Amino acid sequence: MPPGTAAPATAVLPVRRFDLAATLGSGQVFHWRTGHGGFVGLIDRTPVFLRQAAAGQLEVTPGAEGVASEYLALDHDLDAIVASFPADDTALARAVAYAPGLRLIRQPAWECLATFITSSLKQVPHISRISHTLRERHGDPVPLGEHVLWTYPSADAVARAGEEALRRCGLGYRAGFLASTARLVADGALDLSFLTDPAVSDDDALARLTAAPGVGPKIASCVLLFAGQRLGFFPIDVWIERTLRERYFPRRRKFPPGFLARFARRHFGPYRGYAQQFLFHHARTAGATAAG
DNA sequence: TCACAGGGGTAGT
DNA sequence: ACTACCCCTGTG
Numbered sequence: 001m002p003p004g005t006a007a008p009a010t011a012v013l014p015v016r017r018f019d020l021a022a023t024l025g026s027g028q029v030f031h032w033r034t035g036h037g038g039f040v041g042l043i044d045r046t047p048v049f050l051r052q053a054a055a056g057q058l059e060v061t062p063g064a065e066g067v068a069s070e071y072l073a074l075d076h077d078l079d080a081i082v083a084s085f086p087a088d089d090t091a092l093a094r095a096v097a098y099a100p101g102l103r104l105i106r107q108p109a110w111e112c113l114a115t116f117i118t119s120s121l122k123q124v125p126h127i128s129r130i131s132h133t134l135r136e137r138h139g140d141p142v143p144l145g146e147h148v149l150w151t152y153p154s155a156d157a158v159a160r161a162g163e164e165a166l167r168r169c170g171l172g173y174r175a176g177f178l179a180s181t182a183r184l185v186a187d188g189a190l191d192l193s194f195l196t197d198p199a200v201s202d203d204d205a206l207a208r209l210t211a212a213p214g215v216g217p218k219i220a221s222c223v224l225l226f227a228g229q230r231l232g233f234f235p236i237d238v239w240i241e242r243t244l245r246e247r248y249f250p251r252r253r254k255f256p257p258g259f260l261a262r263f264a265r266r267h268f269g270p271y272r273g274y275a276q277q278f279l280f281h282h283a284r285t286a287g288a289t290a291a292g
Numbered sequence: 293t294c295a296c297a298g299g300g301g302t303a304g305t
Numbered sequence: 306a307c308t309a310c311c312c313c314t315g316t317g
């Protein structure tokens with residue numbers, strides 16, 4: 001963002017129990033850039049500037065209030081969700097207290113699936129760079145003030161780009177996976193509308209997603225949680241696995257396959273996806289593995 | 293400057 | 306259950 005440029009115009013949206021920086025910076029999305037004391041990016045194809053200078057006020061590009069409210073899940077009843085967590089869980093309570101206004105972003109389906117395919121065995125800054133490279137080389141430009149933003153390339157665009165071009169975006173072995181899955185989506189063989197279809201069960205949805213190349217249980221869970229808004233999915237990555245082991249089973253040595261997933265289902269309740277996000281964000285940004 | 297290890301997993305054996 | 310996989314970054 002060039003220095004000295006005028007701050008974008010904004011409308012003010014009253015918010016409660018919402019933390020913009022935590023929400024955008026908790027490893028759910030990877031394309032927002034900071035600037036003018038806020039964040040600049042695209043919500044699907046809508047260019048948006050977001051700023052939260054005061055706790056109860058979210059500044060949004062005029063006209064994008066509705067899109068932003070939906071994306072940032074301002075309708076989620078966080079009080080009720082947190083109240084459903086086990087009352088005697090101090091580790092979770094600490095993670096919630098660390099970022100009480102953290103929300104699960106309602107993500108566009110293809111963008112979410114593709115981004116998480118590119119995320120395997122990668123750290124956040126690298127995922128972010130891949131996302132930007134893909135956008136700039138294969139997405140469409142969208143102006144916002146004097147800035148140019150780039151949409152996430154459609155499944156069709158990714159499929160047309162092909163594996164070699166994707167590899168040149170720094171995807172490594174993920175290029176083949178992304179190209180193949182993009183082809184499935186572009187051809188209609190994988191219609192992602194099932195993600196939010198209440199007639200499709202969680203188990204069925206999981207099976208359909210994991211049938212796609214490069215999509216295993218972890219990435220599928222992320223997509224079902226974020227893009228599908230199925231709040232009972234609990235993605236288990238190395239951070240969460242470490243946290244669960246240390247916090248809840250400090251003495252146990254053996255963890256059979258599925259053990260922690262079953263524990264999460266039993267312990268954290270119907271909104272365990274939120275519990276996972278609180279624990280994950282706390283573990284990653286508060287150095288909680290040692291002392292938190 | 294340059295090995296080397298390891299990182300928000302998945303697929304094939 | 307075990308291992309390779311591409312690429313990048315941090316470390317010595």
